[in-house]
Amino acid sequence: MTSIAFSPDGRSLISGSKNGTVQMWDVETRQPIGKAMSAGQESDPISSVAYSPDGRTIASGTSKYDKVWLWDAATRQPTAQMAGHQDDVTSVAFSADGKTLASGDLGGRLWLWDIMTRQPIDQMAGHQDDVTSVAFSPDGKTLASSSIDGTVRLWPGPVAWREQLCAKLSANISHQNWDEWISPDNNYVKVCPGLTVLDDDHQR
Amino acid sequence: MTSIAFSPDGRSLISGSKNGTVQMWDVETRQPIGKAMSAGQESDPISSVAYSPDGRTIASGTSKYDKVWLWDAATRQPTAQMAGHQDDVTSVAFSADGKTLASGDLGGRLWLWDIMTRQPIDQMAGHQDDVTSVAFSPDGKTLASSSIDGTVRLWPGPVAWREQLCAKLSANISHQNWDEWISPDNNYVKVCPGLTVLDDDHQR
Numbered sequence: 386m387t388s389i390a391f392s393p394d395g396r397s398l399i400s401g402s403k404n405g406t407v408q409m410w411d412v413e414t415r416q417p418i419g420k421a422m423s424a425g426q427e428s429d430p431i432s433s434v435a436y437s438p439d440g441r442t443i444a445s446g447t448s449k450y451d452k453v454w455l456w457d458a459a460t461r462q463p464t465a466q467m468a469g470h471q472d473d474v475t476s477v478a479f480s481a482d483g484k485t486l487a488s489g490d491l492g493g494r495l496w497l498w499d500i501m502t503r504q505p506i507d508q509m510a511g512h513q514d515d516v517t518s519v520a521f522s523p524d525g526k527t528l529a530s531s532s533i534d535g536t537v538r539l540w541p542g543p544v545a546w547r548e549q550l551c552a553k554l555s556a557n558i559s560h561q562n563w564d565e566w567i568s569p570d571n572n573y574v575k576v577c578p579g580l581t582v583l584d585d586d587h588q589r
Numbered sequence: 590m591t592s593i594a595f596s597p598d599g600r601s602l603i604s605g606s607k608n609g610t611v612q613m614w615d616v617e618t619r620q621p622i623g624k625a626m627s628a629g630q631e632s633d634p635i636s637s638v639a640y641s642p643d644g645r646t647i648a649s650g651t652s653k654y655d656k657v658w659l660w661d662a663a664t665r666q667p668t669a670q671m672a673g674h675q676d677d678v679t680s681v682a683f684s685a686d687g688k689t690l691a692s693g694d695l696g697g698r699l700w701l702w703d704i705m706t707r708q709p710i711d712q713m714a715g716h717q718d719d720v721t722s723v724a725f726s727p728d729g730k731t732l733a734s735s736s737i738d739g740t741v742r743l744w745p746g747p748v749a750w751r752e753q754l755c756a757k758l759s760a761n762i763s764h765q766n767w768d769e770w771i772s773p774d775n776n777y778v779k780v781c782p783g784l785t786v787l788d789d790d791h792q793r
Contacts (some may be wrong), residue, residue: 389724415743535607
């Protein structure tokens with residue numbers, strides 16, 4: 386739960402306000418960069434902001450709203466409102482490779498999101514009260530969360546999750562399935578490097 | 590304000606409890622490492638924990654106590670209780686080079702600490718209410734803070750502070766002064782690389 390974050394190059398800072406906006410600032414001049422990014426109602430405080438490690442994406446959670454917002458850091462335009470949480474979002478964190486976002490909510494639940502497809506990867510329940518912080522281990526194998534319930538929980542991170550998924554599969558999905566299930570707008574990714582790719586013709 | 594932090598190598602996690610203790614965990618086995626580190630009274634929730642970038646030092650702030658604790662991560666023994674804050678500590682953060690710690694308090698004040706000497710470098714006032722987060726820019730030139738007062742403030746970071754100090758000096762302090770003013774237990778550091786070192790004989 387942090388409401389300020391420096392960009393990885395240190396040139397800009399983002400801050401979440403009490404009025405539902407995220408503002409980017411020029412660190413050198415101390416001036417705002419562009420208009421405030423509106424991520425909710427005026428009465429919705431921004432609970433958490435995060436910069437992706439490559440500096441291209443900003444994520445924010447709002448403490449009176451159940452969606453996780455993604456922003457293009459260059460244009461400061463929203464690129465996604467990821468829906469899934471049934472309670473207000475308290476905390477967001479990127480994995481070190483920037484491919485995954487974790488978010489926690491007031492209901493004690495955690496969600497993992499794929500940044501490229503903007504789709505949920507998994508959700509996790511266990512905490513009995515508000516999630517207060519989420520953090521990835523540097524290798525992406527573990528996600529940690531803390532809660533007002535007084536416990537710290539460790540979960541499989543995106544790398545472990547991918548390893549578990551690939552252990553159950555016999556091949557990567559075909560390019561055609563990728564276009565149908567994910568989006569033709571996203572370049573095909575061989576999610577399980579050790580497995581072959583299903584032949585597109587074989588699918589028809 | 591975060592109550593969990595992974596070690597830089599990802600092998601351990603530290604968590605601050607509601608009962609005045611900091612616990613280290615083995616990420617792989619999910620078991621506690623050693624006993625809980627007691628950093629306050631049982632009624633004092635730990636507000637914030639941080640791992641130094643080299644993984645050797647842990648810092649913690651307690652929400653009902655005005656001192657910042659430092660711990661040896663290897664032995665889990667306290668190495669310093671840094672005094673200065675007149676209000677409870679809400680947040681701690683290491684600079685990227687690990688040499689400086691920033692802390693914020695419920696009175697809206699910020700302190701910068703030298704990790705090697707465990708002495709305060711500077712204190713900064715300006716916020717009208719609780720400091721909620723502190724963060725250093727990656728280059729160490731800027732410290733950012735957010736507050737319940739709704740403002741984000743930018744301050745000179747340790748690098749800028751050192752540049753300003755060195756611009757006012759004509760030489761580095763002598764080795765003898767270092768031993769007297771800092772400590773003979775700390776190796777001499779030429780704080781201002783562009784300046785000469787005062788001759789020890791010259792001082793006598």
